[in-house]
Amino acid sequence: MSRRTISGINAGSMADIAFLLLIFFLVTTTFEEDEGIKGVIPKPCPEGVDCSSEIPEKNIFTIRLNRNNELMANNEEISIDELRNDVKAFIDNNGDQSCDYCHGLKKTNLSDSPLKAVISIHTDREASYDRYIGIQNELAGAYYELRRDLCKAKFGKAIEDLTEEELKILQDSYPFRITEAELN
Structure with a gap:
């Protein structure tokens, strides 16, 4: 018998x-942080100060995104590809001719100056997130292109080569003024 x-x-x-x-892997692994959409939340209005102001209709560029992902700009249906150029034309219009660096067409129904231009986004809750991000990208692209063109004209160099002061001048020349609301 064998065992x-x-x-x-x-x-x-x-x-x-x-x-x-x-x-070991938990300690040595680095996790990338989500950047998200950059935005600046306004400071609260100080007590006793009236912070409300009337904005003329021509200084507001209204973007509406409905539940079917249909895009409207100033009550006209447009494609996402048209949005950037329409926003640039609105911001850079120079309707009151107070902007010496603007190259707009000076139309009476568009913004008075980049300092007075406001972009108002109204989004339906059921709209696609990708479409919303696409709108944000086009808006950021419009501002970037306006600032880049001003940078070349004013400083003669690329945005990446600017000092903090020069970058601040560009940001103050074309301030990123966007409001957001939900569609009812």
Whole structure:
């Protein structure tokens, strides 16, 4: 009669090794932070100060995104591809001719100056997030292009080569003024 012995592997320390590897990878792994959409929340209005002001209709560019992802700008249906140029024309219009760096057409139904231009976005809750992000990208692209053109004309160099002061001048020349509301 022969006796068979089954040799086994001592797995008692395997759990310890797996635990140490898990700790090692958790400690050494870096996680990228989500950047999200950059925005500046306004400071609250000081007590006793009236912070409300009437904005003339011509200084407001209204963008509406409905539940079917249909895009309207100033009550006209447009495509996302047209949005950037329409926003640039609105912001850079120079309707009151107070802007010496603007190249707009000076139309009476568009904004008076980049300092008075406001973009108002109204989004339906059921609109697609991708479409909303597409609108945000087009708005950021419009402002970037206006600032880039001013940078070349005023400083003769690329935006990446600007000092903090020069960058501030561009941002003050074309301030990013966007309001958001939900469609009812």
